[in-house]
Amino acid sequence: MQILLQIFTFLGGFGMFVYGMNTMADGLQKAAGSKLKELLNLLTKNKFLGVIIGALITALIQSSSATTVMVVGFVNAGLMNLSQVVGVIMGANIGTTITAWIVSSSEWFEVLNPENLAPLAIGLGAILIFFTKSEKKKLIGEVIVGFGLIFIGLDFMKNVITPYRDSEIFKDAFVLLGRNAFLGVLAGALVTAVVQSSSASVGILQTLAMSGLVPMNAAIYIILGQNIGTTVTAMLSSVGASKNGKRAAMIHLLFNVVGSVIFVIGTIIFFAFIRPDLGSDLISGSEISLFHTSFNIINTVMLYPFSGLLVKVAEKLIPGQEKEELEVALVHLDDRILESPSFAIQSAIKEISNMGEYILGSLRYATQALIEKKEEYVAENAKRRENTDRYYQLITQFLVKIGNLSISEQQKMVVNDLFSAAIDLESIGDHANDISDNVGEAAKIEANFSESAIEDITIMFEKIEEIVELALKLRETNIYSYIAKIEDLEEEIDELEEQIRAEHTERLISGVCDIRLSILFLDTVSHLERISDHALKMAYCVKEEILN
Template structure:
């Protein structure tokens, strides 16, 4: 027997694993870009119907090639209050089903010689690179990314399998798998440990399949390792939930409880089968397709078994992870960096947060006008406090957008992120103008001055139109409606005309000494602030027309 070169084997296997992980990540990225618009709609169909949640979880995981990434995304959604724990249960269950797609992709090589990794890898890589470099249409480039990732995944699998083949001659390696197969706890711990380290059950199953291709893995050790892999994949969500709110921690706990219970149930069943029903099966070598079948059966049956007890899983998680969520003023509600795993969702949630910031600014403008008309000190202070919150939101959103702009986005998503920077700036300026109006109110309170009846009527009229203009622009951006955007721009024109006419009328009142001088200054400054607010609303509407 030739001497084993452990350095060559180790480097080849690690290099193959790196290519496998890179290919899986790259293929998932291409699938995300190709299916981005569809993925944005998946969240909207999530209702209290857990069955829909299972389907969505399976679908998203099949697209991004990682149940860990899907569960991290779920933790992010729960943390951003976009998903309830009951909805999260279904998605987590579905994610476990969706992750089986990678194992089936790896199994293709056993079905026909044309689909073997050594044949398929160079073909996919060559076609993929050609499409990435020379295709003009974005859809074709996305297909190229998918093919390149697919080919690289197969190349890595082939390298791992070739590296492991010399190990078939070593009794120590064979004995290691015999020990893992005869001791369920060791087998489960081995699967959990490897998966926790590389933080991907799909990749961990891929490694197991590469070893199976080399003829190293018996049935019993494969089963226990697969069960352990489903426990180990929970580490990603658990680590992700650190620093998140209580419900997000509970979502990670649900993922662990669900996978742990399934592994315990199937572990007991496997022991019974290998000990009493089919004692000879455990020592037989398992092939790649059989690993895919086992992996799929486990995840599908586990979901069917525990699906009726989803409410109990939520109850158990709530009692294991105790505490209450406490929202702080100016705290981001829809943004979570965990959503970067699926950029299309991250962009849409950034839009939601910016629109929320706009609503806060609009409400603050209304309070500022109330403070001005009512000469109310408490409302003046409320405007000042809210303005600080708006500034905090601006800083938080901008930091998020900077990070979001540095991940892989489609051209349309990149444009949207760039426009969000501008909209955030417009909304912050709207907040500043509301703050200016509150300062005018404070001055009028100090000077004990007041508007004439005619001035109050005019300010009320232009304020209502300014508010309507801002509301319409924000709604237009939220739902991407060009009709509403055009309406907002028409309203802005009306505000401009009103401001000009009212300024002229006010000068006449000052000449006639109908209005107090100090109140007159406040009137003109208020007009100017409302007109500027409508200008910023018009900027938001213009972005809608550019994006359509």
Template sequence: MDILSIIALLGGLAFFLFGMNIMGEGLERVGGGKLEKTLEKLTAGVFRGVLLGAAVTAVIQSSSATTVMVVGFVNSGIMKLGQAVGVIMGANIGTTVTAWLLSLTGIEGDGLLMQMLKPSTFAPLFAFIAIAITMFSKKQKTKDICSIVIGFAILMAGMETMSAAVKPLANAPWFSQMFLMFAGNPILGILAGAVLTAIIQSSSASVGILQALSATGAISFGGAFPIILGQNIGTCATALISCIGAKKNAKRAAFIHLYFNIVGVVAISLLFYGLNALFSFDFVNGTITRTGIAIVHTSFNVIATAILLPFNKFLVKLATLTIKEDKPTGDAPFLDERFLNTPAIATERSMRLTA
């Protein structure tokens, strides 16, 4: 891999992250005003919270953003800690939508229909149409909708650029050996995934990078699996940072997110590696594809939620033991500054507090 490939990889990553940001901001502007109302309608039922958390995160394409919003809601008193558990679990499921969208870049085939299904074909076309509409439209909502399409096109362009840049790695012995090392030492793979995701503060972006690397054909299931597990832990960094200086219940919400992912990783690791030791799964040594990564990412979050959903009160108790109980102060709800990251929700909340 030469210097030009490295430059192309960094450029592709920049496009990828920028496109994700543009798309997320557009989605928030279009539907952000309704998000608070949706989350406020949560009942005590944790299962409904899971569904709503998954739906909201699938819309805004960021579990970190949803979790930070939940921390803000809990901090300002408009959501109880028990309600936050379900939303946090659902957010982990909803964020896997991005991986499925990115798996489209792996579609193969020479027919016209198959070619049209490839993002490299339809994304530029959609971007051209959206940019043309943006230039001539005077309606802000129309421009916001177009920004979602433009962001998606940029994201896909970044993914294609990254995939092309890393293709030379397929012939690099050290690259395949590195993933063999992760397969032989899963703890190392989990740490690598967690650190990478904590640095870029997005599990979707981290999974996208892994999907781009899988285009080399040199990554095995066994090498990718622990990295994907670690990515789910690393995404907790954003919520933990956002709760600094917050009230204790908000800190507990952030720790619930952390504990959910840690316990999920431990439980699924023991289950998978235990079964593999007994039955020696053949697919572990096989090559993993973009779609395979999306399947693993989704399966982890669905299974972890299924395992921990009955123990949601245990997670609340564990977080309460970590952050000791606060004496009631009687403070009125206030506008949490974390909402400023989502202007539509900040505006909605300000209007309610000043009404």
């Protein structure tokens, strides 16, 4: 019964440790929401910047597995290419070591011991969460509570393990793992693959080390195995991904396996011929942190020059060309990106912009069909209608998934505005379809628009094209100066509509225009004007986000 109780206590401590990690990471992600969006934009710059950003992102979300899963999603979504992936993966391996340093911090100062710090942290965090109105303070509270839970979880696990410090079973097991590098690496890989978090498995190892149970050689082999085991999550997530998505996961596996194998060979030689006495020395939690970080930095420095080779090997191992996608394929909406709500929102914004460009293309076809009397443009627009509906359906489904995540109030506002933008864009698509239908009606009448009427539609369409493009740029960039331009353009379009209607009436009276086409002409002008209203509505949503 006592053993069963200890197992439950250890599992409870481990659960609290992992939950604390996730709580702290969630708080950090929400607090850094807009900054993470900027980091995503920087990912396209160069590989070295990718290393830094990969480390920063992973330090925030405290999981290299989660970062790599997102990377697979980014590649699958077409947001990143394989060359950029390598740097981010290398950086992720460095960033994930931050958790180990947090765990080992209790060895540095007495005040950081769990019994001293954790209750205070949780109490302070709870006060910020429940008794403050500021969202930023609530998020800080989440981070502090998560920090406290990490230490309480560690304390639970440590209290269970400490009585077994002198146990021969533990000693013999670690001696075996230290003497047999293969078994040590295998143990680390298996545990990490099961818990799907190298940070969590390193935390368990540190807890054992802080109880005086782990020799140095066993710890090193286990850490190197953990480095391999952490790739399982990304490999599993790549199932069903594109060829390049699978290659991204393969690059992660290659990088970690190659680095671990080189270090295993090096440490075997070191412990066998250079310092055999060090292998049996007990290792501390801080020394595990130091080795974990040093290994990942050295591995990055060592393999960074060969990043191009890693890409080529991944392409050889996963051969073949990408299948051609339907033009409307929603490449940016990959569920793997939901690992980070900030990135998921940015991907949704990107796809809203793509949807807008696609619908703007439909509007161009419709207007050109009317002006140039080309029936093939009408046929093309008929094909695009289904794609527009598919765009709307999948974008809104993805936004629902984001809405169900743990996101901040500001992020909720953005998600709601993206729903609104999707509705506005679908409405613009409907207006384009109605204009396209007018072409068919005009063909039945067998009459032609006057040159003045065509000129009016052309001028108005150019204004509409400009305002929609500005609204899409504003949605993607949040550049405040675009709002005033959109407002001015919308007023200009309203005035232009009134002017066109008045001039059209004069042409009807003078007999320049065919009265049979009058309704179709005015209907087209009305559709174009209402499109500008939708663009203005999108702009005002972004304006509210910026001002908040």
